[in-house]
Amino acid sequence: MSTISFATELEHILRGENVHLDLPVSKLVERSLMRNEGALTSTGALSVATGKYTGRSPKDKFIVMEDSVKDKIDWGSVNQPIEKEVFTKLYNKVMNYLKEQEELFVFRGFAGADKSYRLPIQVINEYAWHNLFAKQLFIRPSQEELVDHEAEFTVISAPNFKADPEVDGTRSETFIIVSFEERVVLIGGTEYAGEMKKSIFSIMNYLLPEQDVLSMHCSANAGKEGDVALFFGLSGTGKTTLSADPNRYLIGDDEHGWSNNGVFNVEGGCYAKCVNLSYEKEPEIWNAIRFGSVLENVVLDEKTGNPDYDDTCLTENTRVAYPLEAIPNTLMPSIAGHPNTIIFLTADAFGVLPPISKLTKEQAMYHFLSGYTSKLAGTERGVTEPEATFSTCFGAPFLPLPARRYAEMLGEKIAQHDAQVFLVNTGWSGGPYGVGKRMNLAYTRAMIQAALQGELNSAEFSVDPIFGLNVPVHCPGVPDEVLQPKLTWANGEEYDKKAQELANKFKENFEKFDNVTEDIKNAGPNV
CATH class of the missing domain: 2.170.8.10 (Phosphoenolpyruvate Carboxykinase, domain 2)
Known part of the structure; x- marks a missing residue:
């Protein structure tokens, strides 16, 4: 199938009598209820269930092996290749399936708040509530912008279309396939709406660096004086919670770009x-x-x-x-200046990392490349309790390009704008998962407040003997003993054993980065 026939097939779908184009929120809620897709809560929100898939399906995500991208993509277990012929056949099947549906719902909008870098998109849905999700998560255009809107990428979501792996060449009934040449994301066999959101993020993570813009898996907010903070971290580490600060302006909770102009949100929702x-x-x-x-x-x-x-x-x-x-104190449009403070969030299931530590530039690069955290229960299929993991750049599942590309860009920007970097553990304290307790949110907020206000820039620090991190001795609003994780454990020897275990994992993971400087390699834990 040529590019022309791909586009023709798509145009045919969009012109169908069964298509509802750009319905307002009220109508999408109405259609969802009429179709028995969900129910209203006591506050008026639409409540839905996503069936057996309640998280992302990373093993069912593929990128089409095409000439224009085959030498750029970091192929592997995250970016799995699929042949163009396999994609084309599945695309045709899905399109024929959609033509037979009584109703389809289409949203047109954008990804990227900065108009210099935004991507016009459209989302075609089998479910009304999926289209409502897309309308709330992506950037909604004005009526004037809709007049000239031409989608450069299309997301097609058909959750009730289930693939046959033996016939269709997929791993299971579920598939999330990106074609950069045809500018299409094809999703089927899963009702989990987060696949749409993360597919567009993955696409932006490919397109933005080509425009010299660092794409980031982070939340962001701004102070009343214009100072900007970034919060990096995987799902469940606190990006959304900690960026929704009543004393600061929210820029966005999950996905951002950092250009020569400053920071901008990729999305229009949370x-x-x-x-x-x-x-x-x-x-x-x-x-x-x-x-x-x-x-x-x-x-x-x-x-x-x-x-x-x-x-x-x-x-x-x-x-x-x-x-x-x-969110009452949202910055609109969601664009701001260059970051003053960068915070790496990690949910340490070992319970041994300090709740906050200040990083040198070399340590910042080490921990950004490491991306240590714990996968929290439910964020992916099959994860039922926290699992220690290393996710490069705190976003490996969504990075099509080699990790070094993103890391080098971040290092350059930290140096250029003299940003202060902190590592914050929102995970366990007093013991590992199952023994200790999750870090007190009030303490975490107090530590971040101190970092944002510059109170930790000239504080007294002690150096953690195992991780080599600069840990503040005092922090307003936080008991001193909480700052030193070993003091929160009942058994100091058990702490040392567990800390050394995690330090070894850091070292083993970092061996794959054989092309970084010795200064960065030596910025990790002492083994």
């Missing part, structure tokens, strides 16, 4: 975890769950419609999607 959500701990997110928001896999009380955020019988990975405007 996708926050809901597990154990409470008004007391996270009032901004709590209040954002209202009409137009989409709750995924949250159990409702049948009589009252009240969500039970503590009930994880469906999944630990309960989520809510809402537009940026649902």
Whole structure:
């Protein structure tokens, strides 16, 4: 199938009588309810269940092996190749399937708040609630922008179309396939809406560096004086929670670009975890769950419609999607200057990393390349309890290019703009997972506040003997003993043993980076 026939087939679908184009939020909610796709909560949010897949399916994600990208992609277990012929046949099947549906829903919008780098996209959905999700997560155009809107990438999501691996060449019934030449993302066999969001992010992670823009898996906010902070981290480490600060302006909660102009959000909404959500701990997110928001896999009380955020019988990975405007102090448009402070968030399941430490530039590069954290339950299929993992650049599942490309760009920008970098452990304290407790959120907020206000730049530090990190001796609002993880353990020898175990994992993981300087290699733990 040639590019022309791909485009022709797509145009044929979009002109179909079964297509609802750019429906407003109210109509999408109405269609979702009429189609029995979900129910309204007591606050008016749309509550849906995603079936057996309640997280991403990374082993079912592929990139089409095409001439224009085959020498650029970092092929491997993350970026799995699939032949063009296999993709073409599956594309034709999905398109024929969609033609037979009574209704299709299409959203047109953008990825990238900075107009110099934004990507016009369109999303074609079998489900009304998926289209509502897309409308809330991506950047919504004005009526004037819609007049000249020409999509440069199309996401096609057909959750009820299930592949036959023996016939279709996939690994399972589920598939997420990106074709950079045909500018298409093809999704089937899964109802988990996060696949759409992360597919566009992966595409931006390919396109932006080609324009000398660093794409980043991070949240971002700005102070009232214009100072900017970035929060890097994988799902569940606290990016959304910690960037939603009532005293700062939210730029975005998950995906950003850093150009020569400054920082901009890739998205127009937030996708926050809901597990154990409470008004007391996270009032901004709590209040954002209202009409137009989409709750995924949250159990409702049948009589009252009240969500039970503590009930994880469906999944630990309960989520809510809402537009940026649902957060009162959002910066609109979501564009800001160059970062002053960069925070690497890690959920350490070993319970041995300090809750906060200040990094040298070399340590920053080491920990960015390492990307240590724990996969938290539910974020991927099959993950039922925290697993220690190293995700390069805190975003390996979404990086099509070699990690060195992103790391070098970050290092250059840290040096150019003299950004201060901190490593913050939002994981366990007092022992490993199953023994210790998750870090107190109030303490984490206090430490980040101190970092953002510059109170830790000239603080007294002690050097962690195993990890070599500069740990503040005092921090406003945090007990001194909490800052020293060994003091929170009942048994100091057990701490040393566990810390050495993690240090060894760091060393083993970093051996794959054979092309970095000795200064960066030596910035890791002491083994």
